[in-house]
Amino acid sequence: MKAKSISVVNAQYISNYKVKLFFNDSTVRIIDFGVFFQKKNHPQFNKYKTISNFKTFKIDQGNIVWGKDWDLIFPVYDLYKGKIIN
Numbered sequence: 001m002k003a004k005s006i007s008v009v010n011a012q013y014i015s016n017y018k019v020k021l022f023f024n025d026s027t028v029r030i031i032d033f034g035v036f037f038q039k040k041n042h043p044q045f046n047k048y049k050t051i052s053n054f055k056t057f058k059i060d061q062g063n064i065v066w067g068k069d070w071d072l073i074f075p076v077y078d079l080y081k082g083k084i085i086n
Helices: 034-039 043-049 076-081
Strands: 008-015 018-023 028-032 058-060 063-066
Touching: 008 058, 008 063, 028 076, 034 043
Parallel strands: none
Antiparallel strands: 008 018, 018 028, 058 063
């Protein structure tokens, strides 16, 4: 029997850079993306440091993504485990 892939089915903005993620197995995690923005400085990502831009995320194909062309995306399994950077 094939294991079910983990995917994000919904996301809710909480505050600052925190987002509540809902996964397809009923797991819920609150992820603080602020740590990522503190450690990563890149022109492609910097526009999402502005909260109004950060809040424009969407769910697409089981991922939380920012931007029309997936400017910012994180591995779903890492989000599921509650981590976003090494």
